Every structure is written in structure tokens, then in C-alpha cells.
Amino acid sequence: MRTSKPWYVLGRIGQAVLVLWAAYTVCYIILNLLPADPLALLLQAKGTDIGSLNADQIATLRHTYGLDAGPVQQYLTMLLAALHGDFGTSYTLGQPVLPLIASRVSSTLAISLLALVVAVALAFALAFAAVFTRSRVIRNVLGAIPVIGMSVPSFWVALLLMQVFSFSLGWFPSMGMQGWKSLVLPTVTMAIPTSALLGQLLLSEFDAVLESPQAVVAKAHGLSRTQVILHHVVKNASLPSLTILGLLVGDTFTGAIIAETIFARQGLGMLIQQAVTQQDVPVVQGAVVLAAGAFVLVNLIVDLIYPLLDPRIRI
Amino acid sequence: MTEATTAAPAGAQPALLDVVDLRVSYASRRRTVDAVRDVTFAVAQGERVAIVGESGSGKSTIIRTVLGILPDSATTAGQVLLDGSDLLKADDRQWLDVRRTTIGFIPQDPQTSLDPTLTIGRQLGLIIRLKEHLDGDALQARVEQLLGEAGFDKPALRARQYPHELSGGLKQRALIAESLVGNPRLLVADEPTSALDVTVQKEILDRIDELVRAKGLALLMVTHDLAVAADRADRIVVMRNGEIVEQGTASAIIAHPRQRYTIDLFEAAPAHRLDEASAAGASASAAADTEAEEADDAATDATRNAAVRWHGVTKQFTLRHGQTRTATTADGSGARESRTFTAVDDVTLSAPRGETLAIVGESGSGKSTLLKIALGLEKPEHGYAEVNGVNITKTGGRALREARRTFQLVQQNPFGSLDPTKKISSIVAEPLNAFHEGDRASRRRRVAELIDRVALPANVLDAKPKELSGGQCQRVAIARALAIRPNTLFLDEPVSALDVTVQSQIIDLLIDLQHDLGLSYVFVTHDLSVVSQIAHRVAVIEHGRLVEQGPVGRVLTHPAHDYTKRLLASVPGHHR
Numbered sequence: 001m002r003t004s005k006p007w008y009v010l011g012r013i014g015q016a017v018l019v020l021w022a023a024y025t026v027c028y029i030i031l032n033l034l035p036a037d038p039l040a041l042l043l044q045a046k047g048t049d050i051g052s053l054n055a056d057q058i059a060t061l062r063h064t065y066g067l068d069a070g071p072v073q074q075y076l077t078m079l080l081a082a083l084h085g086d087f088g089t090s091y092t093l094g095q096p097v098l099p100l101i102a103s104r105v106s107s108t109l110a111i112s113l114l115a116l117v118v119a120v121a122l123a124f125a126l127a128f129a130a131v132f133t134r135s136r137v138i139r140n141v142l143g144a145i146p147v148i149g150m151s152v153p154s155f156w157v158a159l160l161l162m163q164v165f166s167f168s169l170g171w172f173p174s175m176g177m178q179g180w181k182s183l184v185l186p187t188v189t190m191a192i193p194t195s196a197l198l199g200q201l202l203l204s205e206f207d208a209v210l211e212s213p214q215a216v217v218a219k220a221h222g223l224s225r226t227q228v229i230l231h232h233v234v235k236n237a238s239l240p241s242l243t244i245l246g247l248l249v250g251d252t253f254t255g256a257i258i259a260e261t262i263f264a265r266q267g268l269g270m271l272i273q274q275a276v277t278q279q280d281v282p283v284v285q286g287a288v289v290l291a292a293g294a295f296v297l298v299n300l301i302v303d304l305i306y307p308l309l310d311p312r313i314r315i
Numbered sequence: 316m317t318e319a320t321t322a323a324p325a326g327a328q329p330a331l332l333d334v335v336d337l338r339v340s341y342a343s344r345r346r347t348v349d350a351v352r353d354v355t356f357a358v359a360q361g362e363r364v365a366i367v368g369e370s371g372s373g374k375s376t377i378i379r380t381v382l383g384i385l386p387d388s389a390t391t392a393g394q395v396l397l398d399g400s401d402l403l404k405a406d407d408r409q410w411l412d413v414r415r416t417t418i419g420f421i422p423q424d425p426q427t428s429l430d431p432t433l434t435i436g437r438q439l440g441l442i443i444r445l446k447e448h449l450d451g452d453a454l455q456a457r458v459e460q461l462l463g464e465a466g467f468d469k470p471a472l473r474a475r476q477y478p479h480e481l482s483g484g485l486k487q488r489a490l491i492a493e494s495l496v497g498n499p500r501l502l503v504a505d506e507p508t509s510a511l512d513v514t515v516q517k518e519i520l521d522r523i524d525e526l527v528r529a530k531g532l533a534l535l536m537v538t539h540d541l542a543v544a545a546d547r548a549d550r551i552v553v554m555r556n557g558e559i560v561e562q563g564t565a566s567a568i569i570a571h572p573r574q575r576y577t578i579d580l581f582e583a584a585p586a587h588r589l590d591e592a593s594a595a596g597a598s599a600s601a602a603a604d605t606e607a608e609e610a611d612d613a614a615t616d617a618t619r620n621a622a623v624r625w626h627g628v629t630k631q632f633t634l635r636h637g638q639t640r641t642a643t644t645a646d647g648s649g650a651r652e653s654r655t656f657t658a659v660d661d662v663t664l665s666a667p668r669g670e671t672l673a674i675v676g677e678s679g680s681g682k683s684t685l686l687k688i689a690l691g692l693e694k695p696e697h698g699y700a701e702v703n704g705v706n707i708t709k710t711g712g713r714a715l716r717e718a719r720r721t722f723q724l725v726q727q728n729p730f731g732s733l734d735p736t737k738k739i740s741s742i743v744a745e746p747l748n749a750f751h752e753g754d755r756a757s758r759r760r761r762v763a764e765l766i767d768r769v770a771l772p773a774n775v776l777d778a779k780p781k782e783l784s785g786g787q788c789q790r791v792a793i794a795r796a797l798a799i800r801p802n803t804l805f806l807d808e809p810v811s812a813l814d815v816t817v818q819s820q821i822i823d824l825l826i827d828l829q830h831d832l833g834l835s836y837v838f839v840t841h842d843l844s845v846v847s848q849i850a851h852r853v854a855v856i857e858h859g860r861l862v863e864q865g866p867v868g869r870v871l872t873h874p875a876h877d878y879t880k881r882l883l884a885s886v887p888g889h890h891r
Contacts, residue, residue, distance in 0.1 A: 213427040220382045220422070221442050221493050222415040224407075231441055232430045311477040312431055 012303070016296040023292035024082065024285065028075055031281050038091075039067055041279050045092040078285075087289070088282030092274070097286040101268065105290075107177055108267035111259065112252045114183060115190035116245075122191065123198035123241070131206045131229060143203060149196025154255060158189040158262040175264035186259040193255065194248055198241055205237035212236075239310055246302035253291050330357035331501055331533050332381065336393035339376050339385065350376040350389075352557045358501065363527060363534040365544035365565075367580065368554035369814040370785075374537045375423075376557075378505045381535065382420055383410040397501075415446045419494035419532075421504040421523070425486035425511075429478040435462070435489045436474025439496070446497035465492035466522045483678075484515035491522065502527060504536040508543075512677040512841060513885040520547055520887070539815060541577070542584040543887040545569045553577050583815035585844030585886050589871065621665035622803045622835035623672070623689050623722075627698035630659040630684050630859075658684040659695065660859040666803075666852070671829065671836040673850035673867070675843060675882070681859035682839045686805055689837065690724060691715055702803060720750060723796035727808040729788030733780040739766070739791055740776040746798040765794040769824060786817035790824065797828070803835045810845060822848050843882055847871055855879045 039062055040050040050058070062068040066077060078088065087097035130142040165185060166174035172184045209215055210233055218228045256269030268287065275283035307313045339351040351373040358364045366374045379385045381395060383402065395402040397413060405413065422428040430438055439458050443449055449457050462470035465488040478486055487507065494502060507523065508516035524547060527534045538544050544551050545565050552562040553576065560574045572578050581587060633655050658681045666672035676682040687693040689700040691707040699708035705718040723746070726732040733742055743762045747753065753761065766776060769790040780788055789809060796804055810818040826849060828834060838849060846853055846867060854864040855878065863876040874880045
């Protein structure tokens, strides 16, 4: 393990590069299949209608933007530029993609991380409450909560939260990015589906481990129920959640799009939403690479942490 | 029952554990099932009591009742007196107290009974801190002391290992160490060796014996093997269907069993079957020996007519990146072996047509790999396997599929090998459908015929596997294997998951079928007593190498190799 670990990490980084390239390429192909003419989109964003230009002007413009080359040539040029950190310029906003994304990422990262912390805390609270309660009724009610959490659509939850906590009670702002209060509602919106999924998994894992031979033997060896749970159940039952947590990173982007659109936050989610509706190809492509990168990175971290918690796994 | 009868051993010390009219029922949604009915027995201080019975006899339920680890669905009646106070009336606090001061527990399956995320030392330390309130260096010293008592060679080193780095036998030793924490007076063991290899079984039972004697503990042990009980207990309680059939001192039960069921259990015990076979083998052995040697010489000729033949087969597995195979013996520092692991090492072996070849070995010996190679499921690095003259190793695709008409497999776990969602009739028809045999009507006739052939009632055809017992499921699996009229059956531990009395029935069925249909069997097993009943030839495998082979009478009565001798000596109650 000790000797092979650097190689393992190197291998994983190699994989990550491959994944990023694949994401970039697939995204490029799909966006090129769209019926829209990129030049038309580009000009439209600058307030010019492509219909008002003559063929010569169009040809000149095409050449300027590098759109006259074949799709493969274009792709290679873009890929080479991307490798140097140049993801092109946004059609609609006229800014280079990379700085644009960089300027938006911090606020999204803040609510995403907060949402993750809240989701994990809620899920564990639910699992502990369910495992410690003596009442069958409470147990069943707690067991139903994750299902409800997963069933309600996020945008509906967001609107409901806004109605109650902004408009009726006036505790938190319904939009904007000023102060910590503006973080609360978007965070809760994003945390609910994640915590529901984690909670569901933790509930069933807690039960399964608690009934497993190792827990029964620990009980027979004189541990109280609480001690069995703290010493044996929590760790063993949490392992599957760690894997799921890594996979949930992909959902975070979706969650951010919904939360930021509804609560009018100028974050990455809103940027993606606008870029997609306006077919702002370079921005979408940059966002996809970022999402893929985040996904790969988080899962690498999860895989590196896993052996620390479960000695049976070696890397 | 009166107190006089419960304190059974005449003039012995007062009972440490006194179970009086115990009744345990499990409530399911629809009905209540009595797992234990009117059970009365006692365990005196320093006495060793064994409860013997088949699965479903309620013996494990008694253990769980005594430990207070019954599931919530269970209700109890009667009395379980420990030092005179009734455990069935104890609250959580009192139960904790009992488990921490008086009773130690050794569970059945060491593989699943330890926390995989903690080292042996940490788990043991946790219990010691709880029960003996030690800390720091004193705690560490106690951990090492207990591991030493449980039979670990290098306690300090072992304490730092995780369960998955230890063999089954060592895990069970770790659990024995855990059971000794707090110096209990009563040790409760639930089939402590049934999940282990025979040679390891003996070591573990010896170790428990030693500890019980040295510390003067009382032992309550559950087992399905009457010979184990006879070897290791002062008194035996025989149970069936939740009730006590008979109980008495071990010598009395063995010498004069009063109930038919006890006699059945005794006859089904491995040692007894082995002795019978040896006796039969010995009488014929003088003649058989010379004959056997000739047969061995003739074996080379016979290979041309062999049903199955392995020729110089070597199979290696490359361990995954970073994966290690821990040495289970010697210094066991978890030392890594080479990156490849040789599962089968240059084995040449043939199974004679119309007879049974038994391949015997412990877990990890490579016997299952040999089987997989003959079935074409694994490709060996060197050598090849031949079934009915077809080179399975070189053949592939359509030709291999065609060759598979002539041989079939019966697996170890009858529940796992049958699709739980299908009816028995469609399970048995599977091979017929796969090989497009006959039309619908003829298939139905064939299935009915097969079910009858394996002595199952016709009404099981519409049942699902879960409605059948383990023995019945194995009969279904045999019927399925016979559906396309193969001439060779591969039997992978076909009876090891079954109760002893059921084992004999399945073995008898297999012998009948072989006789009637002229089948060739390759029978993989770790159980020598089963071998004595069914096999004609025996091949003994250790660490992937063929250490000994020959006619069954010779190998079991005059084993040539040390390993075979050790296997034979490990059978509980053998040559008493």
C-alpha cells in the first residue's frame, strides 16, 4: 500500500484527465448538433441581426471567429486553447469564460458546501433519532421523512420557503446575495434532496448493522445498546453513504441551478441556466468541464478517505 | 417439574444455570411459532453441558434466551435462573450486569462476528475497559494476556491486526478471548466450530476445553454433532422440534440412547459413519490393497475410459494491485506472499466412469478451482481438463455448449442455487429449455418423472423454493441436474449445508441414482465421513497439490500422507 499509493494517485489523475477530455468532447459534439448558427447567436448577443449583413461581411466575421474551419479543425483549435486555460469568450456577456466562471464560483461553492454540511447533519440526526427511539410510531414517521424529502420537487420547496420565511415572516430575504441571511433559504433548498437520499441510506444501514451478527455478539459481550451503536454501528453503517456522497456532487450543480434561479443569486448555477437557454456555447462548455472536474476530484478524495475508515479496502 | 429433577447431576453442586419449563415463541404477522417448548435442564458450576439437535430444534434459541439477545418478536415463559435469580424477569440494567460479570459468549460464525473496521486489540480492549475497568498499559497487558490464553502465538502483534487479516480459526480465537473478559463463570458457545475446517475445529474445541478445565468454568455448548458433544461434554441434552428428547450424562447417552432420534443422530455423526466405513474397508482391505495397487497401475490405462480427467493442471490467480494473501500459519506477521497465488499446482487426476471420485481438502485447498476448470469456468495456465473425452480447456463456444449436455453441476447451497421467484416445475425444466429438449408436453412429463425420481411428492411442482426444506431444495437441484440426462455430475459440497440426518438421505439418493443411471460423480467435499459413504476413489488436496489418491478403503484405513492422517484424526469422536 505504501509503495503503490503515489502510483495509484497518478493513475487516478490520468483517469481524471481522460474524463475531463471526454466531457469536453462530448459536450462539443452535442452543442454542434444544435441547429443554431453560432455566428447568428454571437451577433445577436451584440445586438446585430445576421440577416442585415451581406455574404462578404458574414464570411469575414466567420474567419475572425474561427468559424470557417471544419468542425474537426475548430475542435482542435478550441481544445488547444482550452489546454492553455482559454475557454473562449462568452457570446452573450463578451467576457472570457474562465474569469467569468471564477467570479461566480465562490458564492455557489458557499451554498453548496453549506448545503452539504446541513444535509449530512440532518441525515445523521434522522438516523440517530430513528435508532434510539423506543416508539414504533415515531420510528415509522421518521422512516417516511426521507421518502417525502425525495418526492417533493426542489423548486416547489424553494417557492414554499420563500412564501413562508420571506413574505409571511420576513426572516430571510427572498433574493440577492447580501449578508449571511441570504444564504439560508438557498442552502435549505439544496440540502433537502441530498439529506433525504443520505437519510434513507443511513436509516437502512443503521438497522442492518444493528441486526448483524457483529452487533449481536457485541451486545452479548456486555455492550449496552448505546455503546454498540457508537462503537460499531455508526462507522460501519456510514461507509456506503460516503460513496453516495461522492456521486451526489453531480446533483449539486442541478441543485445550484434551481436554487440560484429562484432566489436570484448571481452564481454559477444561474450562469449555467442563462448560458444554456441562450446557447452560449463557450460558457456551457466551460461549466461542463468544471462540473466534470469537481466530480472527479471529490470522488478521488472519497476513494482516498475510504481505506482510512475501512481497513479491508486497500489502494 | 420439581427442583429435584432439575438439578440433575446427583449430589452435584447447586446449579449455576437452571432452566425450568422454558417456552419461547416467535410471533410473525400471521401466526405464533413455538421455537422451544417445556425445556428443563441445569448446568452446575464447572459442568460442561452440550445441547445437540438439528437446525430448527430450538437449540440456538435457548442460547439466545440465556444471553438475552432474542429478537423483539420473541416471547418467553418459564424460568431461566442464574444463581437463583430469574433472567426472564431481568430489566436492561440487570441483563447488562449478567453479561458483564457472569456469562461469556462464543458465537457461531467468526467471519461475521467481529467489527471489520477495528483491530482485534481495539475490539477486545473496548470490552475489557467496560468489564474490568482497566486503562493504558494495564489494558494493553490484559489484551495480550487474553489473546495468549485464547491461543495466539504473538499476541502483541496480533492485537494490531484487523479481522480480515486473520484466518477463520484465529478470528474464532479472538472471539474466545473476548468471551473470557470479566472472568465469567459460565461460557456459552453456539456451534463454535461449525463454520471452520475440520483440523481447525479440533484446535478450537481443544482450546475451549483447556480453558474451561483450567478456570473451572461451566460450559453450555450447542452443536449439531453428537460426536462432538460426546467428546466434550459431561452431560448431553438432545433436542428435536423445540423439545427435549432425552438428557443424561454423556457416557449414558452414548452407551444407551433411549430414543430412536438419538440413535439416528449418533449414526449420522461423521465419526460413526467413518468407523463403519473403515470397518468395512478393513475387512476387505487385504484383498483390496493389492487390487488397489493394481488398479492404481491400471489407472493409466483406465484414463482412456475416464469420465473426467485433469492433466497436469496448474491454475494461478494474480492478486489485484496491492492485494495480499495473509499467511495464516507460522509467524503470521501478515507477511505478503508473491503477487500470484497458485490455487492448483500440477494436478493430474482422473475420475473413473460409473464411479465416484471424491476430492477432499480444506477451504482454500483448490478443490473448487479444480471443479471450475473441469466445468470450463476457469482456464488453467498449464494442462487441460477433459470430460467424456472432450478437452474442455481447449474447447469453446458451440462445441463447449454441446459438451455440457453430458455433465452438470450440483452446488453447495441449495437455497442459493435455485431462483426464489420461480416454481419448482420451471426450475427443473430450465436445462430442458436451454437445450431445446422436446416439446412442452414432453418437458412436463420429464419434470414430473424427475421429481418422482428424486423422491419428492408431486405437489412440490407448484411450490417455490422457500416453501421447501434444505434437503428438498437439494433434491430439486439434483433433479434439475439430471434433466438433460447427463452421464457425469459434479457435486460441490452437496450436503455440507444440510443437517446430518438429511445428509444421509441425500447421499443414499445419490448412490441409488448412480446405481440406476450409471452416473459418474466428481464429489468435492471437506467431510471425510461423507467420502466413506459414497466414494470409490479419493483424492486429497492440500494447498493446491494432490498429496494422495487411491481407493477409498485404502486411503481411509491406511493413509499414506501426513495431511490425510491429520484430517482423519480431526474428525470428532473418531476412534474413541
